[in-house]
Every structure is written in C-alpha cells, then in structure tokens.
Amino acid sequence: MPVAVGIDLGSTHCNVGIWHHGRPEIIANHHGLRATPTMVAYTDEEVLVGEAALTQMPKNIKNTVFGFKWMVGVAHAELEPHVVQLLASAPFKCVQDASGAARVEVTHKGEDRSIGPETLCSHLFEHLKSIAEQFSGESVGKCVLSVPADFTQQQRDALQACGKAAGLPFSLISDPVATAMAYGLDRTDAEISSSGRDEAHASAKATVLVVDFGGGGVEATVLTRRDGMLAIAATERDATVGGDVFVQRLVEFCAKDHKRKTGMDVFESKRGLLKLRRECESAVKALSMTQQAEPYVEAMMEGVDFKTRITRMRFEDLCYDLYDRAKEPILRAMKACGKAPEEVDEVLLAGGIAHMPRIQALVRGLFPEKTVFGAGLFPDEAVAIGATIQASLLDAHPNPAGANVPLPQSLPLSPVALGLRCLPPASADSDPEASPQVLAVINVGEPLPAQHKVDLKLARDGADGSLTVILQVLQLGSEEPSVLGNLVFAELPAGDLEFEVGLTLRTEGVLKAEALEKKSRAVQSVVIGKA
Ligand SMILES: Nc1ncnc2c1ncn2[C@@H]1O[C@H](COP(=O)(O)OP(=O)(O)OP(=O)(O)O)[C@@H](O)[C@H]1O
Ligand SMILES: [Mg+2]
Missing domain, CATH: 3.90.640.10 (ATPase, substrate binding domain, subdomain 4)
Structure with missing residues (x-):
C-alpha cells in the first residue's frame, strides 16, 4: 500500500518521514542516517545526491552544489543578500543566464554544463523518494513538503514543478505550521483534553x-x-x-x-x-x-x-x-x-x-x-514529523471538503491594522454622525487576502467652488498612524461628495487602495509594496 511521506526541505539537510503503524516516523537514508545533506554532485560518471555527494566533496569541490533551496523560483537579480554571499564564497560557480535565472556551472561526464536550481531540486526529490521507497518497501502515496513560511507563491510553484518532474508530486506546508502539528497543536481542544495532555x-x-x-x-x-x-x-x-x-x-x-x-x-x-x-x-x-x-x-x-x-x-x-x-x-x-x-x-x-x-x-x-x-521531540526532526502527519491526513481525507475532520490550514493573517483618513474630514456611511478622523478598515489578525469597501460622505453644506480631497491610506497601531499612500482628488465639483474606497491586502503583503468619487466618477488608485 502506498505510504504517506513528509519531507523537511532544509537548506543544509532534509529529513524524510513516513506514516507507519499509525504514527509518523523519521527514517534513515541509504547510509543509515536520519538527515540527508541538501547537496548534489556531478562526477565523470554520474550524479550523486545527499550523503554520497557530501562524502566525495573534498575531491570534487567545484562540481558539488549546495544552497539551492534559496535559488528555486527566484531570479538571479532577486536573490537575497545572504544567498548572494553564500554563492560568492561557494567553491562552485553560479552565474546569471540570458533570461535572468541563476544557474551553476559544473563539469559532468567531461563536459561543461550549466544547471538550473530546478534540476538540482529534481535530483534531490528523486533521491528523497528513493529513500522513502527503500525504507518502506512501498511506493510513495501522498507526499507533503515543508518550506519556510515566507516562501513566495513563485518559489512554491517552482518547487512543485520540480516535484512533478521528479515523479514526486507533493502538497506544501509551511515549516512553523508543520512544527505545531508535530507537537499536536492541530488537534481540537476536545481532542487534546481527552488525550489527558x-x-x-x-x-x-x-x-x-x-x-x-x-x-x-x-x-x-x-x-x-x-x-x-x-x-x-x-x-x-x-x-x-x-x-x-x-x-x-x-x-x-x-x-x-x-x-x-x-x-x-x-x-x-x-x-x-x-x-x-x-x-x-x-x-x-x-x-x-x-x-x-x-x-x-x-x-x-x-x-x-x-x-x-x-x-x-x-x-x-x-x-x-x-x-x-x-x-x-x-x-x-x-x-x-x-x-x-x-x-x-x-x-x-x-x-x-x-x-x-x-x-x-x-x-x-x-x-x-x-x-x-x-x-x-528532536527539534531538527519536528518539521518533517509535522509534514508526515499532514500527508497522513491528506491520505485519510483526500477531499477535505467532504471530510469530517477539518484539515489544519495555514491561513496567513494580516500583521497590521490599516485604515483611512479623509482630508478634509468626511463621515463613514455606517455612522454619518461620527465624522471620524481615522477609519479602521482592516484589522490585525484578519485572514488574507482581506478586501473591504467603505463609503465616505463629505457634506459641504451648499459650499460652491471646487475642492481637493486627499484620502490617506494609514497603518494604524501607534498614536499617530503612519501614512502609507495618498489618493489625491484634485478639483472636485461643488456640493456634497461621496467616495467608495476599496482596500485589498493580498497574502504576500501588497496593499491596493482604490477610490471612486461617485459624482464626478473620478477614480484614483495606489499600490503599496509590503504593508
Ligand atoms: N546538536 C547540535 N548542536 C548545535 N548545532 C547543531 C546540532 N545539530 C545540528 N546543528 C546545526 O544545525 C544546522 C542544521 O539544522 P537544520 O537541519 O534544522 O537546518 P536546515 O533545515 O537544513 O536549514 P534551514 O531550515 O535554515 O533551511 C547545521 O548548521 C548544524 O551544524
Ligand atoms: Mg529547516
């Protein structure tokens, strides 16, 4: 019967777990070790992965590659400074190709080759799959790979493509969520209580x-x-x-x-x-x-x-x-x-x-x-244990919507409170009397993506002449909120004004603010980097 597998993709070591006799078990690799180096080596004869790559490294340092976890799904120019530093001091050569992607240059079977991080990852995943298969004597069923919580969608997509190429399709989980699951915190309060813990x-x-x-x-x-x-x-x-x-x-x-x-x-x-x-x-x-x-x-x-x-x-x-x-x-x-x-x-x-x-x-x-x-728990194995538990849950409940037990989720939540201020002051539609200086729109801890629309009314008591209105997008939390961006409506017509303002905070922290003044149909919008 196919076995459920969980993998911790570490930058230095990977751990593999299987669901065995109703519990997660971290397994030994072909060398009897429970941690497998995240390393790929190109030799004159073959491609070596993990412990075998590490062992031969002293005699083949230029062609033994590591650190590629941070390169997958990231353009060369976008690599984080610590990765650039790591690659600069590494004995292998890393270059930027014509498309802007990072690649390593190695000699393999006597020929100079340029290898992308996706290929390195695919070799690694094939190897990790073989570890699970050899240990369990079964094929791999549901597989879950754990990655850092701040990996972007692009990094996640690129890794999943590598998994598919390696014949190891997997779902992803974030490292901290996997750790919490390893410690049993995905169980309901009733389950924890009944377990006596x-x-x-x-x-x-x-x-x-x-x-x-x-x-x-x-x-x-x-x-x-x-x-x-x-x-x-x-x-x-x-x-x-x-x-x-x-x-x-x-x-x-x-x-x-x-x-x-x-x-x-x-x-x-x-x-x-x-x-x-x-x-x-x-x-x-x-x-x-x-x-x-x-x-x-x-x-x-x-x-x-x-x-x-x-x-x-x-x-x-x-x-x-x-x-x-x-x-x-x-x-x-x-x-x-x-x-x-x-x-x-x-x-x-x-x-x-x-x-x-x-x-x-x-x-x-x-x-x-x-x-x-x-x-x-052994701290270096907690992530792989959690990933293995998640794989077993996916195995037991292939269709989460139909499952009795809700699958643990990793919902990103808004880390900030965001709001609006209108200059001159307007009133929120919901509370026309209040005429708030600052209107809270997105709260801390709200699930992302968060999208809200608010209506603001600017009563001008029959004043004539045009008016410039500024809608400020604010980060709340401190006494004086900080202004993240402005929507400036110049020369609005005389009389009462009415704004419809939308704030959207996306999962990766990008904030979009868009406003429509209903009378003049004027629209302003601003996209603000990471809020
Ligand atoms: N007993 C120990 N005492 C101190 N350091 C240790 C011990 N065991 C492992 N390490 C160090 O921990 C690091 C490996 O930890 P781990 O396997 O959690 O990292 P990783 O998952 O590969 O990395 P990352 O999560 O950052 O991608 C290595 O630098 C190793 O030297
Ligand atoms: Mg790790």
Whole structure:
C-alpha cells in the first residue's frame, strides 16, 4: 500500500518521514542516517545526491552544489543578500543566464554544463523518494513538503514543478505550521483534553510561537490557534544567524590557531578548508552536549595535521553577538502582530541549533516562567514529523471538503491594522454622525487576502467652488498612524461628495487602495509594496 511521506526541505539537510503503524516516523537514508545533506554532485560518471555527494566533496569541490533551496523560483537579480554571499564564497560557480535565472556551472561526464536550481531540486526529490521507497518497501502515496513560511507563491510553484518532474508530486506546508502539528497543536481542544495532555491549558493555547533555528537562518513565526485551526499571524527571518554562521566562527578560530602554530593559512587551501569545516560542524554539535571539543583534521594542508581544543564557554564567547541577533526575529514577529511575551501561550523550538544550551536559555529568557515550552521531540526532526502527519491526513481525507475532520490550514493573517483618513474630514456611511478622523478598515489578525469597501460622505453644506480631497491610506497601531499612500482628488465639483474606497491586502503583503468619487466618477488608485 502506498505510504504517506513528509519531507523537511532544509537548506543544509532534509529529513524524510513516513506514516507507519499509525504514527509518523523519521527514517534513515541509504547510509543509515536520519538527515540527508541538501547537496548534489556531478562526477565523470554520474550524479550523486545527499550523503554520497557530501562524502566525495573534498575531491570534487567545484562540481558539488549546495544552497539551492534559496535559488528555486527566484531570479538571479532577486536573490537575497545572504544567498548572494553564500554563492560568492561557494567553491562552485553560479552565474546569471540570458533570461535572468541563476544557474551553476559544473563539469559532468567531461563536459561543461550549466544547471538550473530546478534540476538540482529534481535530483534531490528523486533521491528523497528513493529513500522513502527503500525504507518502506512501498511506493510513495501522498507526499507533503515543508518550506519556510515566507516562501513566495513563485518559489512554491517552482518547487512543485520540480516535484512533478521528479515523479514526486507533493502538497506544501509551511515549516512553523508543520512544527505545531508535530507537537499536536492541530488537534481540537476536545481532542487534546481527552488525550489527558495538559487539560487545563488546552483551550487557552491560542498563541503559539515557533522558532526554527536552522542551518540557513532563524525563522520566528507567531501562530494563532483556534480549536485546532492554525493560522500564521506574523513571520520574521534572519538569514545571517543560522547554524552555518556558528560553524564559520569556529572555522575562523581554528584557522587562526593553525596559522599561529604553523604559519599556514588554511583559507588558501579549498580542500583543507572543507575538511576543517566538516570537523568544526561536528565540534559545534558536540559542544551542545559536552563542555569541550577537540577538533582534529588529519593532513589538513600540505600533509600537516590540525588539532586544537575549545571549551563551550570559549565557543559561546566567539559567537556572543550571534545570540543577541538570534533574538531579533522573535521580537520582530511578536511586534508585527502586537503580541507581548506574556501573551504567548506556548513556544516550540525547531532546527538543529535549537540543541545549543545557550540558544534554549536565550529563548526562555524572553518569556515569563509560566510560558509552556514544547518538549519531547528532536527539534531538527519536528518539521518533517509535522509534514508526515499532514500527508497522513491528506491520505485519510483526500477531499477535505467532504471530510469530517477539518484539515489544519495555514491561513496567513494580516500583521497590521490599516485604515483611512479623509482630508478634509468626511463621515463613514455606517455612522454619518461620527465624522471620524481615522477609519479602521482592516484589522490585525484578519485572514488574507482581506478586501473591504467603505463609503465616505463629505457634506459641504451648499459650499460652491471646487475642492481637493486627499484620502490617506494609514497603518494604524501607534498614536499617530503612519501614512502609507495618498489618493489625491484634485478639483472636485461643488456640493456634497461621496467616495467608495476599496482596500485589498493580498497574502504576500501588497496593499491596493482604490477610490471612486461617485459624482464626478473620478477614480484614483495606489499600490503599496509590503504593508
Ligand atoms: N546538536 C547540535 N548542536 C548545535 N548545532 C547543531 C546540532 N545539530 C545540528 N546543528 C546545526 O544545525 C544546522 C542544521 O539544522 P537544520 O537541519 O534544522 O537546518 P536546515 O533545515 O537544513 O536549514 P534551514 O531550515 O535554515 O533551511 C547545521 O548548521 C548544524 O551544524
Ligand atoms: Mg529547516
């Protein structure tokens, strides 16, 4: 029988889960490992993916490609600065093709080839499919792939096309929603209560913060939970404080140490640097459990070994600024949806660097004692577990409309309150007496896309002469609302005026304001970037 599969598409590692004996299980790859490197290598004979690509990397660094999760569905010119930086320092070459797309240049089977990120992803998906099939001995049925909450529709569409090309069609879920599902927060309050888990608290868990400390950055998301329905209220990411950056700090420390002892600069040896990086990644992981680590690289460069010792305290010292920066997306996400730390009912941690004791302490330090911290899951596997649960639900309820159990959803919600102000003041049709200075139109937490129309009346008591009216589009929330845009109606005719104003806030945060003055039929509109 086809098996339901969930995949966490990580920028450094992917995890694969299958639904097995009524529960999600993270499975081992062909090498017996539960995390598969997000890496593709081109050799003279074949294309290698995952662990096999990582293993051969030192002897084939120019043709071993990583970091492509951030390239799919994004034009070269639109790549985020951290991706541009990553690609610039990568041993493989990334270029822009004539259509503006990013491509990597490799040598494969003796020929120079230009490869798009979609092809790299398709290789990866074929490989992940084979992991699930080999482990379960079954074909893949429903499959769910988890992606960052802030991935655009274009990125999502491009990934789904890659899945189809790889013979692995999948549905998508956002990482934080998957994490919340892994912790059982997609269940209704009644289900949670009847399971005996934290009965008193079940119905109160309305605001959940998910912080994913991954290899490629920190993503903090506030979710609102209404009786098992999960919706994203705000999400913020900082791509400059991922696990890779912590590892890099240790690499720099070791490189300095080696130079001091031998006079050799490991940054001059691509292969030596690669070996050191891998060793440093293991040391960073070890330091989450032990008080000290001893990175050792045999014949790191010119046949000379490298060995040093580092304590956890010294390592934390090397990274002191990163811990502060790691807090920022958490604070920004809460601010974006107007939540104070004491209003967060439960905090869930995901991602590899959530293992670090200092990271755990810093998150705990942001919240009052009473805040519940999700426990019982390996943070680096939480996303794949949630994706697997979603795949099993899709399997059980292929037609959500007809299903008894509503499928968990990830409804994006408006992170801001938006309104209007008319200069000179008009009155809202609903309350002609009020003549409000500021009229609230879209509320914080409203499901997106949000679309509202309001009517404004400007009584001019028989005044003659033409008039210029400005309708200001406002972001509300602070004492003095900020003006996002203006709709200017110049020289409107004498007499009473009547405006019909529409505000549309789309999922990706683009706001459109459109207004019609009914008497003159004058129309003004403005599109405002990310609100
Ligand atoms: N025990 C540990 N202690 C410290 N760091 C760890 C530990 N385990 C893994 N890491 C680090 O976590 C990172 C990988 O985490 P994870 O698999 O969550 O990232 P990812 O999903 O690939 O990245 P992203 O979600 O940003 O795309 C790596 O940088 C790795 O070095
Ligand atoms: Mg991840």
